[in-house]
Amino acid sequence: MTQAIPRRSGEWILVVEDEPRLREALAELLVRMASDFGEVVVAASGEDALALCRDASPSVAFLDIRLPGMSGLQLAEVIADETRIVFVTAHQEFAVDAFEQGAVDYLLKPVTAERLQACLDRLRRRDRAAAGELQKFLRAFSAPSPPTYLRWLTASAGRRTYLIEVDDIVYLKSDSKYTRLVCRDSQHLIEESLKKIVGRLDPERFRQIHRSTVVNLREVLLVERDDTATGTGLVKFRNHPEVVRISAPYLRELRMFLV
Template sequence: MTTALIADDEPQLLDELHQLLTEAWPDLAIVARAKSGTEARRLLDELRPDIAFLDIRMPGIDGLSLASLAPAGTRLVFVTAHPEHALDAFEHGAVDYLRKPLTPARLAATVQRLQQQGPAAAEKLRFLQAWTGNTMKLLEVDQLAALRSELRHTRALSQGGEQLLLRTSLGELMHQLDPQLFWQIHRGSVVNARAIERIERRDDGELWVHLRGLAQPLPVSRAHRGRFRSM
């Protein structure tokens, strides 16, 4: 059964989202409701739901900051009255960005998209493909160096210097990749652990990842430094 957490600091809107989700997806198990970002973070760590529906502006921790701290396996959907945060949301790997007030039709489209990412869609990818002009190019997932978010698209960078622009968000791709091998190091960057040549700690304390096939290293955000703490 697919599980979900919903978070909004306005009780009436939280109830409305719960009701609309129940109608649009009867089999979805809403395992937690949070009224603040701080509460949502605790519940995300404790329950690790499949999906989190997050408001942007919440007391304690805002939705975007919370997205950087969410478990890697949790898909994110933002539900907000603030359209100006859409770019940041997709850079955080959001599957969708819903505007308040919600409509049943718009939520139904999101539910359909999430359901298509079920067990069959979640099988580990072996190849990425994209059209360049009249030519379809294939890139073996094992040969990836990194994936970079570009709004609703993702740029795949190979260890051999090839690039593909994929019409899929980074958040969607992450659920089809092996989390033991593909590590998120920034809200818009995922790297292949097997492509890492070295980790550089600079004088200012910042961490940078050097990858095979990439001339420029990629920064590690503060939210993701814990992965490298024991290295």
């Protein structure tokens, strides 16, 4: 629940946290330890916090990163020009070092009095961060991470479990609810459908050539069209003698891709 704020020129602290217990605990610590920063005001969502900031910006905002609706990162981008930002989260992610070295601080839940004191001391020592520097950190943190694709698959046979490097796979073929992995020197059957695996493979490396077959493009030697009028073809590999069929919808796309 938000607390109404009259129009003011003095300093105040904003706490935005959707979990009531954590919100009140942090607010109580700040009332005791940060009276020189002004009144402590709380909000349960980014939208509520924005409403509180319409008349006056807080000097410091303690923002939970994961909030319903508008995230703490999105809120920070709106208010950062006038406000020093401290992110509060239960997840220690890749940007921690950037925040620690930059203009914003970063607190892990549950926030301890000792860690909060260090944060407040830092805020007291520093001037307000330049908007450009803060925006740089925000962009680095909120930019989408590059997709990560499968590097390994495991296949079990009796009491043995094989670790298969995706780069060694020549092609994958659907086999009912299983998938057959055909490698240069071996074959394996795994209990996972081809449909589920395809979405986790690098599309620049693996292409579907049939509704039941996906090939490793680095292993493809050539694509050959049939003499018939079916529009289908054959795929031959560099390091494997087997030949697999390519259906008509995929033939033109794959031939153009390999040119």
